Amino acid sequence: MHALLVIDVQNDFCPGGALAVAGGDEIVQPINALMAEFDAVILTQDWHPAGHSSFASQHDGAEPFSLTQMPYGPQVLWPDHCVQASPGAQFHMALEVDRADLILRKGFRAAIDSYSAFFENDHETPTGLEGYLRTRGIDTLMLVGLATDFCVNFSAVDAAKLGFDVTVRQELCRAIDLDGSLKAAQDGMRAAGVKLV
Ligand code: VGL
Numbered sequence: 744m745h746a747l748l749v750i751d752v753q754n755d756f757c758p759g760g761a762l763a764v765a766g767g768d769e770i771v772q773p774i775n776a777l778m779a780e781f782d783a784v785i786l787t788q789d790w791h792p793a794g795h796s797s798f799a800s801q802h803d804g805a806e807p808f809s810l811t812q813m814p815y816g817p818q819v820l821w822p823d824h825c826v827q828a829s830p831g832a833q834f835h836m837a838l839e840v841d842r843a844d845l846i847l848r849k850g851f852r853a854a855i856d857s858y859s860a861f862f863e864n865d866h867e868t869p870t871g872l873e874g875y876l877r878t879r880g881i882d883t884l885m886l887v888g889l890a891t892d893f894c895v896n897f898s899a900v901d902a903a904k905l906g907f908d909v910t911v912r913q914e915l916c917r918a919i920d921l922d923g924s925l926k927a928a929q930d931g932m933r934a935a936g937v938k939l940v
């Protein structure tokens with residue numbers, strides 16, 4: 744069974760959004776067109792409470808896009824984004840959300856971020872997605888969405904480590920690319936056994 748995992752195609756990651764990824768909106772229609780080819784379509788939704796600890800606004804004097812140390816490890820501090828129930832947290836209006844079997848929310852605990860669709864940023868707290876996929880007999884994943892170097896990357900690497908057959912369709916992803924993070928992500932995904940096409 745082959746699933747399409749669509750990562751965080753939300754207004755705040757598209758042009759005009761709070762954490763806009765260049766060209767983020769260009770991938771929406773081609774992702775819609777791809778959905779019919781899969782046994783299952785799963786969407787993830789970055790879903791932070793107001794005042795989330797990954798927001799630079801919660802750290803005295805910290806600039807957005809700076810790095811800090813959290814109890815669970817290093818963490819980039821972001822502009823406030825994808826606040827629960829805000830317009831920025833909604834999916835891009837052209838995304839065919841109704842075709843999704845599952846919408847998985849992540850990053851909803853104030854004290855910890857969750858880039859990956861499988862584990863929070865401590866790399867051990869599960870989101871439950873692994874169990875969902877296994878109980879449905881899904882063993883093969885195609886990942887698309889935003890952002891290539893953060894949530895797509897972390898999700899792809901975790902999925903490969905869990906033993907799924909993972910492909911990232913790069914032209915249907917867009918990157919933030921902070922200080923070479925795209926190249927590092929591509930190298931890390933390849934090292935983990937993710938196929939980049
Ligand atoms: C993401 C930064 C913060 C992503 C989410 O979807 O890649 N990046 N939250």
Ligand code: ZN
Pocket residue numbers: 789790791797824825850
């Ligand atoms: Zn986030």
